[in-house]
Amino acid sequence: MRLPDSVTGSFLVVLGAAAAYGGWLLPPVPGQPVGPNVFPLVIGTGLALCGLAIVFGIGHSFEEEEELIPLDDGQTAAAAPSQGRLYGLRALLPPALLLFYVVAADRLGFIITAAIMVYVTSTALGAKWKLALPLAALSPFAIHLIFGKLLRVPLPAGLLPTPW
Amino acid sequence: MLKTLVEAFALISTWEVIIAMFAASVYGLVIGSLPGLSATMATALLVPVTFYLSPIAAIATIVAASSMAIFSGDIPGALLRIPGTPASAAYADEAYAMTRKGQAELALGAGVWFSAVGGIAGVLSLMILAPPLAEIALSFSTFEYFWLALLGLMCATLVARSSPVKAIAGMFLGLLVSCIGIENPGGVPRFTFGLTDLFGGIEPIPALVGVFAVAQVMRAMLTPEPPPLPRRKFGSIMAGQWKLTKKYHWQMTRGNIVGIIIGVLPGAGADMAAWVSYAMSKRFSKEPEKFGTGHVEGLVEAGASNNASIASGWVPSLLFGIPGDTIAAIAIGVLYMKGLNPGPTLFTEKASSMYAIYLMFIIANILMIPLGIAMIRVAAYILLAPRSAIMPIIMLCCAVGSFAIGNNMFGVVTVAAFGVIGYVMEANGYPVAAMVLGIVMGTMVEQAFVTSLIKSDGSILPFFERPVAAILAAMAIGALLWPVMVWVWRKVKPVQAAAATSR
Numbered sequence: 074m075r076l077p078d079s080v081t082g083s084f085l086v087v088l089g090a091a092a093a094y095g096g097w098l099l100p101p102v103p104g105q106p107v108g109p110n111v112f113p114l115v116i117g118t119g120l121a122l123c124g125l126a127i128v129f130g131i132g133h134s135f136e137e138e139e140e141l142i143p144l145d146d147g148q149t150a151a152a153a154p155s156q157g158r159l160y161g162l163r164a165l166l167p168p169a170l171l172l173f174y175v176v177a178a179d180r181l182g183f184i185i186t187a188a189i190m191v192y193v194t195s196t197a198l199g200a201k202w203k204l205a206l207p208l209a210a211l212s213p214f215a216i217h218l219i220f221g222k223l224l225r226v227p228l229p230a231g232l233l234p235t236p237w
Numbered sequence: 238m239l240k241t242l243v244e245a246f247a248l249i250s251t252w253e254v255i256i257a258m259f260a261a262s263v264y265g266l267v268i269g270s271l272p273g274l275s276a277t278m279a280t281a282l283l284v285p286v287t288f289y290l291s292p293i294a295a296i297a298t299i300v301a302a303s304s305m306a307i308f309s310g311d312i313p314g315a316l317l318r319i320p321g322t323p324a325s326a327a328y329a330d331e332a333y334a335m336t337r338k339g340q341a342e343l344a345l346g347a348g349v350w351f352s353a354v355g356g357i358a359g360v361l362s363l364m365i366l367a368p369p370l371a372e373i374a375l376s377f378s379t380f381e382y383f384w385l386a387l388l389g390l391m392c393a394t395l396v397a398r399s400s401p402v403k404a405i406a407g408m409f410l411g412l413l414v415s416c417i418g419i420e421n422p423g424g425v426p427r428f429t430f431g432l433t434d435l436f437g438g439i440e441p442i443p444a445l446v447g448v449f450a451v452a453q454v455m456r457a458m459l460t461p462e463p464p465p466l467p468r469r470k471f472g473s474i475m476a477g478q479w480k481l482t483k484k485y486h487w488q489m490t491r492g493n494i495v496g497i498i499i500g501v502l503p504g505a506g507a508d509m510a511a512w513v514s515y516a517m518s519k520r521f522s523k524e525p526e527k528f529g530t531g532h533v534e535g536l537v538e539a540g541a542s543n544n545a546s547i548a549s550g551w552v553p554s555l556l557f558g559i560p561g562d563t564i565a566a567i568a569i570g571v572l573y574m575k576g577l578n579p580g581p582t583l584f585t586e587k588a589s590s591m592y593a594i595y596l597m598f599i600i601a602n603i604l605m606i607p608l609g610i611a612m613i614r615v616a617a618y619i620l621l622a623p624r625s626a627i628m629p630i631i632m633l634c635c636a637v638g639s640f641a642i643g644n645n646m647f648g649v650v651t652v653a654a655f656g657v658i659g660y661v662m663e664a665n666g667y668p669v670a671a672m673v674l675g676i677v678m679g680t681m682v683e684q685a686f687v688t689s690l691i692k693s694d695g696s697i698l699p700f701f702e703r704p705v706a707a708i709l710a711a712m713a714i715g716a717l718l719w720p721v722m723v724w725v726w727r728k729v730k731p732v733q734a735a736a737a738t739s740r
């Protein structure tokens with residue numbers, strides 16, 4: 074997800090301008106010179122200016138490349154197999170699973186939703202079913218015991234209520 | 238004084254506090270030792286649990302877990318050359334070189350011992366610095382708070398290890414996030430896009446969990462699994478530490494002082510302290526050529542530094558509600574929730590709670606020595622756990638924890654959204670710590686800014702009239718102009734700059 078500075082900078086310019094404009098539209102407090110509109114105006118302007126500076130590469134010389142500590146020889150080659158273009162999209166799996174939780178938890182219940190989340194995450198990280206399946210079967214109960222029972226978070230019961 | 242101390246002892250000597258502290262210590266040690274799980278993440282995931290604890294027990298868990306996690310990040314750093322937390326990254330190479338020379342015990346022992354010493358030095362600074370500063374802070378008006386907050390935000394951008402422009406942009410993004418909701422001077426819905434869920438604004442805690450925990454799981458999806466730890470038997474871990482203390486007492490003291498100063502600066506935390514101290518140690522060492530080959534000196538100084546910054550990061554947090562680092566930013570959220578609102582009056586009205594915090598820090602750092610030694614001995618077994626078993630649990634904790642904050646599914650959506658934001662920002666060189674600081678401090682900055690504007694009635698003079706305000710203003714403007722001046726300087730004198738960087 075490494076984008077060129079011109080893209081992220083332009084995005085910030087647009088976002089800043091939108092924020093400043095949105096702030097400007099807000100109704101003022103009657104009889105007061107300053108109200109809820111001032112702060113977004115200042116922030117938006119600042120953000121847009123920063124975006125401009127980034128587009129023009131100002132401050133780029135300060136950036137230090139991230140120092141990745143190299144693994145011992147031999148392991149690096151094995152660890153980075155070349156995947157297709159879809160490989161990068163795997164990173165979106167965790168937020169997608171969280172949204173799945175939001176949609177499904179009330180209907181399916183905590184235990185089932187959590188088990189699916191655990192199984193998918195574990196498999197995506199390279200676990201065999203021998204590890205992923207028991208993990209998906211046991212960990213939702215453990216988390217439910219801690220949060221639902223001990224800390225009294227109202228977790229949805231759904232289709233499969235817990236024995237306690 | 239003595240009476241408050243006795244009261245503080247009574248506050249912390251309940252079973253709830255003792256158990257919470259012990260459990261949080263073990264939790265912090267385990268999370269810190271796992272590569273990729275940082276101390277900030279450990280603390281953020283702990284917050285939902287603190288809802289259900291008494292105020293003192295809640296703070297105890299944060300104090301214990303954060304101190305322990307910063308130390309135990311040294312363990313995989315020394316044994317695998319993969320730092321467990323970013324705070325250990327500065328000297329992971331050095332510690333690993335020592336392990337290769339067969340000095341793993343000495344490296345890890347130095348980690349435990351000098352972390353504990355550094356932590357206690359940090360607490361002492363908290364005890365000494367905070368009360369007199371509180372005295373001064375009592376006379377602050379909104380003008381001083383405005384400049385102070387601005388100075389805090391600017392510090393965060395100055396010390397970031399990336400382009401200052403990007404850091405400032407990150408900070409503005411955080412401030413923009415804090416604009417959402419109806420909690421503004423006019424009480425009108427702002428940037429809510431008609432969504433009722435956004436009326437209450439974005440809670441800092443789910444945003445933090447998203448930026449630090451979910452984004453980490455996302456990165457794990459694309460990075461290779463770290464190699465398992467080779468099993469080994471350790472000799473005596475504490476042997477030789479007293480000798481090191483005597484030999485390197487000056488380095489240790491310097492590490493403590495640097496750690497304390499960096500901790501107090503808003504936004505700069507343990508990782509920055511470790512980098513600066515390690516570099517300083519090398520710069521002033523009598524034998525700089527030994528650095529990088531497994532020399533313990535830098536470990537002593539940086540280890541003493543990163544733990545000192547943890548405690549001193551609480552100074553601005555407790556006094557002004559301005560977090561000294563990201564862990565303190567989380568702590569501030571918990572303090573508000575527990576009715577211990579940060580501010581100078583905390584030291585007069587809730588003095589016994591303050592002493593309880595000091596005591597807990599001291600106890601946590603003493604507890605670190607036996608627990609740390611035990612942790613080093615079992616580390617080989619814990620590090621056997623594959624990432625594919627740990628990350629799914631982290632995901633579940635993110636979902637349940639963010640739901641628990643408001644018993645509301647919107648928290649989970651916030652976590653997911655900030656996971657993506659944090660991941661994209663980090664991948665493109667925008668420091669997320671600056672954004673977090675913006676989110677946490679936004680409401681306070683706006684309030685101080687707008688109230689000051691109304692009071693000054695259109696004139697700019699009152700912002701500089703009071704002496705303290707003028708000093709803070711000069712510092713804040715200086716911090717703002719500093720990167721510009723450096724940039725201009727480099728443009729004007731490219732040859733000299735090139736010579737300076739290659740040195």
